[in-house]
Amino acid sequence: MSIYLNGCATQPRQSVDLQEYLKGFLGKSSTTIQQELNLRSLGFQIAHVPQKTSNQLIYTILRPLSIPIPMVSNVEMGGNPVPIQSGTLGSNSYDVNFNCKVIFQLKNDIAESIQYEGKAC
Template sequence: MKPFIVSSLSSICFLLLQACSNAPAQNHTVISSTKIALPDYLEQYIGQDVSSIRRQLNLHKLGYETLGSPIQTSNQLSYTIVRRIQIPTPMPTMRSDSSVGAIPIPTATPYYDVQLECQVHFLLKDNIAQSVQYQGKACKGY
């Protein structure tokens, strides 16, 4: 009986290792180490007029994804940057009284897609950028 238990446990360990090694690859957003820091890049636009900023600022070229077009009011020009992340779905835990051979069944999607936003606001005076402010959880990583 003891060799059967050892053999069964070995088979289960092998199956679990195979399942982990064959898990689908997850696409994560990787920020290149050569990417220009967002605050450093945006500082160069302070002192410029709105039309120059709208014409020259290209966040896509730097690898940032934006949501929609910039929004302009009398006192600010705002851009929304989106950071998409994937949060792994937790694997179900096996109960201690489960029978030998019980294997957790993976969910259909191994992760949750989450979209975090960062609002970039150029504060304007007479259509000239006076400063830049950031708002949102996604801004912390830039």
């Protein structure tokens, strides 16, 4: 018996270079950043409203990733692909949300630098 597994994962491409875009907010106040930064209009999903502390302004970007369920080609069944059962009936993929935290480091309420945390940055 021969079994072949096939699978792939794709991530939606963003048309905007996020890091280059965000550099334009350096030197601006946290209030200005919150008023002018609209990540949703750029095609990004945001987890919630930005978190603000005395020295940070934090945005959490969600990056949904759809991972197709692998298909098995069984030579004894004529080579036709057969989905592997995953416990969730009717679903052809796993949906996972990775996140990226964009952290504006503030000094006197002015953005001085940007840090990125997370697997989706």
